[in-house]
Amino acid sequence: MICSMTAFARADRHLEGFSLAWEIKSVNHRYLEVSPRLPDTLRALENGARDKCRQALARGKVEITLRYQQIDSDVELELNEPLVKKLSDVSRRVGDLVQHSGQVNPMEILRYPGVLSSQELDVELLQKEALTLLDEALKALIDTRAREGEQLGNLILDRLDGIMTQVEIVKAAIPRIKEAQRERLRKRIQDVVESPDPDRLEQELVMQAQKMDVDEELDRLVTHVSEVRRIVKKGGHIGRRLDFLMQELNREANTLASKSVDSETTAAAVELKVLIEQMREQIQNIE
Structure with missing residues (x-):
């Protein structure tokens, strides 16, 4: 399996009292x-x-x-009744001492610290749920990377077919090119020397042929x-x-052009370089 490095994934989960959402972007x-x-x-x-990202x-x-949101509507408030009774008794006693006959104000008691409390957040449970959800997000990311990687692999294979087409074109043209070069060189030497040495002429022709081999x-x-086909077929972490x-x-395309x-x-060498550059650009995204 070939994986691209460019992808996006999201996983979210709603639980009692809170919601979690992971977003992962990779380039x-x-x-x-x-x-x-x-x-x-x-x-x-x-x-x-x-650690989970390094493993995956x-x-x-x-x-x-990671986005975390506590859902207020689901939060249960707990009333500390023993404390409320004590506060109420103390308020009445204070009222008697100052000869104040007014009733105890419930809202004043509610403002006292500890009278109302919300259910404590279970941080350990929250962390466990978040890491489990991260596994889901990473799996979604890898699936997306794999789909794009498959497309990149097909593009590379298409370019390899194009390279082989250019190689066959050059191979088929070599005998004709060599013969044309030999004929041009023979005429040039004959124009300079009326009666060239046949052996020397043949040596020059061989040297020229070697230069263009x-x-x-x-x-x-x-x-x-x-080798590229084999690696693409094998898959895995093959980008480097x-x-x-x-x-x-x-390097070989440059030598061929020279x-x-x-x-x-020359046209074949240029087309080779174009195909190789197209592959190189795609390979920059392969893991």
Whole structure:
């Protein structure tokens, strides 16, 4: 399986009293760089979230954002009845002492610390749910990366077919190009020397043929293409390996262009470089 490094995923969960949502964005990067953004309540999850990302991903610049919201409508308020009774008794006693016959104001009692309390948040449960939800978000991210990676793999294979087409064009043209070069060189020498030495003429022709010999470059191009196909078929974390092979392919294309003595081979070399560059751009996004 080939995975792209560019993807987005979201996973959310609504539980009693609160809701959680993870958002993950990833783009291409040479290494794995994880940037968590967590609410203060769940700041302690940072190391655990980083570890899960390292286990699931190999490369990419990854931003993970956790959104936490407490649902007020579901919060239950608890009344401390013993404290309310004590406060009420004390209020009446104070009223008797100051000869004040007014009734106890309930709202004043409610404002006293400890009379009302909300159910305490179970932080351990919240952290556990958040990490479980992160697993879901990472799985969704990987699935998205895999779908895009499959498309990138198909694009690379198409470009490899194009490279092989250009290689076959050059191979088919070499005998004709060599013969045309030999004939041009023979005429040039004969124009300069009325009776050239046949042996010397043949040596010059051989030397010129060697200078334009591109069989080795074509063979290496075919070898690199086969290796790229094998790696793409194998899948996994192949981005760096493919990037190296693009450099090797580009080197052979440059050598082929430098040895070209014919417009057809020059055009083939240019097309090779275009195809290789197109692949290289796509490979920058492969994990």
